[in-house]
Amino acid sequence: MGRLIAKRIGIGVLVLWGAVTLMFLLVRVAPGDPATVLVGATATHEQLAAVRQSMGLNDPLFVQYWHYLGDAARLDFGDSTTLSQPAMTAVLHETAATLQLILAATVLALVVGLPLGAYAGQRPGRFRDRLISAATLGLQAIPNFWVGIMFILLFAGTWGLLPSSGAGGIDHLVLPAVSLAMPFTAIVARLTRSAVAASTAEAYVRTARSKGIPERRVLFGHILGNSLLPVVTVVGLQIGALIGGDVVVENVYSWPGIGSLLVTAVNNRDYNVVQAAALLIAGIVVVLNLCVDLLYLRLDPRIRTGGRA
Amino acid sequence: MTTTLTDKAAADAAGPRGYAAVLGRIRNGTGRAGRWLALAIIAGYVLIAALGPVLDPYDPVSSNLKDRLLAPGARTAAGGTAWLGTDGLGRDMVAQLIAGARTSMIVGLCAVLAAGVFGVVVGLASGYVRGAADAVIMRVIDVQLAFPPILLAIVIAGLFGHTLTNVVFALAVTRWIPFARVARASALSLRERDWVLAARVLGVPWWRIIGRHVLPFVLGPAVAITTIEFSLIIVSEAGLSFLGVGLPPSTASWGQTIASGQDHLNTAWWISTLPGVLLAVLVVAIGIVGDRITDPAGNRSRP
Numbered sequence: 001m002g003r004l005i006a007k008r009i010g011i012g013v014l015v016l017w018g019a020v021t022l023m024f025l026l027v028r029v030a031p032g033d034p035a036t037v038l039v040g041a042t043a044t045h046e047q048l049a050a051v052r053q054s055m056g057l058n059d060p061l062f063v064q065y066w067h068y069l070g071d072a073a074r075l076d077f078g079d080s081t082t083l084s085q086p087a088m089t090a091v092l093h094e095t096a097a098t099l100q101l102i103l104a105a106t107v108l109a110l111v112v113g114l115p116l117g118a119y120a121g122q123r124p125g126r127f128r129d130r131l132i133s134a135a136t137l138g139l140q141a142i143p144n145f146w147v148g149i150m151f152i153l154l155f156a157g158t159w160g161l162l163p164s165s166g167a168g169g170i171d172h173l174v175l176p177a178v179s180l181a182m183p184f185t186a187i188v189a190r191l192t193r194s195a196v197a198a199s200t201a202e203a204y205v206r207t208a209r210s211k212g213i214p215e216r217r218v219l220f221g222h223i224l225g226n227s228l229l230p231v232v233t234v235v236g237l238q239i240g241a242l243i244g245g246d247v248v249v250e251n252v253y254s255w256p257g258i259g260s261l262l263v264t265a266v267n268n269r270d271y272n273v274v275q276a277a278a279l280l281i282a283g284i285v286v287v288l289n290l291c292v293d294l295l296y297l298r299l300d301p302r303i304r305t306g307g308r309a
Numbered sequence: 310m311t312t313t314l315t316d317k318a319a320a321d322a323a324g325p326r327g328y329a330a331v332l333g334r335i336r337n338g339t340g341r342a343g344r345w346l347a348l349a350i351i352a353g354y355v356l357i358a359a360l361g362p363v364l365d366p367y368d369p370v371s372s373n374l375k376d377r378l379l380a381p382g383a384r385t386a387a388g389g390t391a392w393l394g395t396d397g398l399g400r401d402m403v404a405q406l407i408a409g410a411r412t413s414m415i416v417g418l419c420a421v422l423a424a425g426v427f428g429v430v431v432g433l434a435s436g437y438v439r440g441a442a443d444a445v446i447m448r449v450i451d452v453q454l455a456f457p458p459i460l461l462a463i464v465i466a467g468l469f470g471h472t473l474t475n476v477v478f479a480l481a482v483t484r485w486i487p488f489a490r491v492a493r494a495s496a497l498s499l500r501e502r503d504w505v506l507a508a509r510v511l512g513v514p515w516w517r518i519i520g521r522h523v524l525p526f527v528l529g530p531a532v533a534i535t536t537i538e539f540s541l542i543i544v545s546e547a548g549l550s551f552l553g554v555g556l557p558p559s560t561a562s563w564g565q566t567i568a569s570g571q572d573h574l575n576t577a578w579w580i581s582t583l584p585g586v587l588l589a590v591l592v593v594a595i596g597i598v599g600d601r602i603t604d605p606a607g608n609r610s611r612p
Contacts, residue, residue, distance in 0.1 A: 011451075018452030030468035141592040143544050145551050146567055146585030149574070153582070157575045244457030248548050262460070263552050266467030278464050282455040 008293050012286045019282040020072045023275050024065055077276040082265070087272035091258060091280050097167055098257035099284075102246055104173055105180035113185040117192025118227075122219060124197040132189065139186035144245050148179040148252035165254040176253045180245050184238065191234050195227035202226075229300055236292030240285050247281070347597035354591055358414040361407045373400070378577045394579045396569055402583060408561035409584055413591075416477055416556075417543040421535055423481035424542075428488025429531050433519060435489065436496025443493075450486050458483035459545055466554045476555050480542050487534050495527040536599030540592045547588055563588055 035051045043051075052058055056067060071077065077087040120132035155175060156164030163172050199205055200223060208218045247259030254260060258277050265273035376385045379395040381402075393402035435446040453461070465479035499505055500523070508518045549555030550564030558565065563584035570580025 014448070015451050015455050018448065019455045022452055022456075026464065026468060031470065137596060138589075138593060141540075141596055142589045143547060143585060143592075145548055145564075146581070146588065149567060149571060149581045150585065153574050153578055240454055240457040244459035247457065247460055247463065248552065251552055263463065263554060266463055266554050269467075271468070274464060274467060278456065278460060281457065281460055285455050285457065 004297060005294065008290055012290050015286050016283060017069075019279060019286075020069065021065075023279055024068045027271065027275065028061070028064075072279065075276075077279075078272040080265075080270055080273045082268045082270045083273065087270075087276040088280075090273055091261060091276045094256060094258050094261050095280065097255060098246060098250070098259065101173070101176055101180060101250065101255060101257060102243065104177035105184060105242065105246070108177055108181040109184035109188050112181070113188030114192050114231075116185075117189035118196050118219065118224065120189070121193035121196030121227075122200060122215075122223075124200065129193070129197075133193065136186040136189045136193075139182050140190075142182070144179060144183060145248045145252050147182060148175070148249055151175045151179060152252075167256050176249050176255050179252070180242070180249045183245065184242050187238055188231065188235065191231045192227060195230050196223055199223045199227050229296070232292060232296055232299060236289055236296070239288045239292065243281060243285055243288075344597055347594040350590060350594040351598060354410055354587075354594075355414065357407055358411040361411045373398075376401075378573060380577075381579055393583060394577065396566065396573075396577070396580045398569075402566075402579060405561050405566050406563070406583060406587060409563040409566060410587070412556065412560055412562045413543045413546060413588075416473070416480065416546045417539050419477045420480040420484065420542045420546075421539045423477065424485040424538065425488050425531060425535060427481065428485035429492045429524075429527060431485070432489035432492025432494075433496050433523065433527060436493035437500050437519060437523060439497075439500075446489070446493075450489065453486065458541075459548060462545055462549055463552065463554050466549055471555065471557050473556060473560060476546060476549060479549070480545055483545070484538050484542055487538060488531055491530045491534055492527045495530055496523055499523045499526055533599075536595050540595040540599075544588065544592060547584075 035048060035055055035057055039047050039051050056064060059067075075088045079085065080087045080090050083090050116132055116136075120129040123129060152164045152175070155162045162175055164175075166172060196219075205218060205222050208222045209215075213221075246257070247262060249255070250257045250259035251263050258281060262274060262277040262281075265271075265277060373385075373395075376395045377398065379385065381394040384390060385395070385401075393406065395401055396405065431446055435443045456464075461483045462479040465482060466476055469475040469478070505518060505522050508522055513522075546555060547562065547564035547567070550562040551568045552564075553568065555564060556562045566584045567581045570577065570582075573580055
């Protein structure tokens with residue numbers, strides 16, 4: 001068990017190193033180097049050359065990479081060119097708001113999606129199954145950002161019930177969290193539905209039902225335990241999509257998180273903040289994936305004991 | 310389709326056998342009708358995208374401030390009718406929606422082709438050659454998955470500049486992984502099959518084995534996921550353009566139209582609403598057709 005956890009953490013660190021490398025390559029491959037952006041379009045050739053020298057852009061690529069790795073390890077991505085503070089400080093300042101939104105959306109998706117999926121999957125092919133399946137297909141198909149705008153149009157504009165943007169009390173959280181949770185809820189519900197539907201065809205469920213065990217106990221005692229594993233796996237795989245959705249939703253509602261900061265930085269060509277934000281998001285994805293892996297170990301005794309799968 | 314006890318129970322609960330059978334036939338019928346409807350919708354989008362400029366004479370990007378924020382059906386200053394209204398700069402909505410459909414289709418097709426070809430080639434190399442190449446490719450995929458696709462697309466489009474080519478490139482880069490995975494999984498099992506082993510023993514060159522004996526079997530699953538990837542790509546493109554990091558303002562796009570309507574939500578609901586409706590309908594239609602393609606037997610979706 002301990003070795004397995006250590007191995008997963010090791011893989012996580014390797015992936016983070018790869019992410020930093022990928023970002024280094026992207027910035028170097030992109031047309032126009034960071035110095036050009038920093039000095040602006042009006043600079044002379046001499047100024048540009050001086051800035052390039054001071055930024056180390058004349059060093060061999062390998063030396064630049066080595067420095068980049070060292071800086072990344074210290075979370076130092078240079079100063080923001082627009083915010084007059086270190087890029088990582090600016091990004092970290094927004095992290096709490098982002099995590100709050102992601103957490104709220106995840107809880108919402110699980111609280112709604114799991115029971116909905118279990119209810120649909122219990123009786124495959126019946127009316128409630130078809131209704132819920134159709135509804136979740138629709139939920140998954142509607143673009144996140146557009147739903148956000150429709151929510152603003154209806155709840156903030158027409159009915160005036162909730163604030164349309166910014167952060168503040170719990171009322172500010174409702175619309176962004178619901179928009180972000182919608183596709184995720186659909187995924188959780190669909191997965192739970194097919195896992196539960198597959199379990200209901202199993203012999204042990206038929207046995208339990210034929211023994212006259214109440215349906216509620218069949219569901220909780222026999223079906224759900226075995227259905228949750230695939231749900232956990234895929235929920236883990238969808239974390240990237242959830243955080244990607246977060247980046248978009250934050251911008252719709254002007255939620256003051258990493259996603260809003262990232263898009264503003266991209267539009268202002270503030271590349272240090274772009275790198276810091278992208279890598280911090282990658283870090284969050286890696287850590288959350290690690291948590292899901294550990295949860296998986298906890299849920300499936302076969303993996304924990306290293307026994308037969 | 311195996312008849313399980315639960316299916317029987319469901320049929321019994323629904324009433325006498327004949328009734329259940331009729332109900333089942335109606336359900337299958339609506340399923341088939343739904344798929345035809347979905348196909349027809351997709352064909353409609355493709356037609357509109359292809360014929361766009363012929364269908365609607367208005368210019369989607371030229372502004373006309375006299376006709377700002379006209380409601381659907383209102384008369385324009387020039388005497389025409391704006392059937393779906395105009396936006397904040399007086400641009401005709403019908404023209405914008407048609408041009409947006411065109412953009413979505415072009416970007417979606419190009420990006421899905423690029424992602425598919427690259428992904429299948431990489432997946433074949435990974436699954437057929439195995440060894441070090443496979444290990445490296447799988448680790449690269451792990452690393453890329455740490456970046457949510459839309460985030461990577463934002464960063465790439467931002468770093469490389471807002472042009473049509475760069476948006477296609479950014480979307481292709483973020484969506485090649487599913488193709489690579491599908492191709493790799495097929496190639497891994499195919500390389501051990503008898504006809505591939507026989508070809509190898511006979512001394513057929515490797516590129517011929519891959520081309521004639523492996524690739525044809527990989528293409529099926531790869532084409533199947535194309536539909537889903539295509540819809541993900543057009544939604545991502547709209548998202549990028551909505552955020553202002555996608556296509557240049559000179560190219561009409563549903564995402565940009567949605568964004569431009571944000572400032573007029575309280576007075577002109579139609580600007581942001583209509584492109585999103587079109588986008589959602591298209592994605593649902595593709596989803597329905599895609600389900601059919603990924604599931605040729607047509608009955609696995611309901612166990």
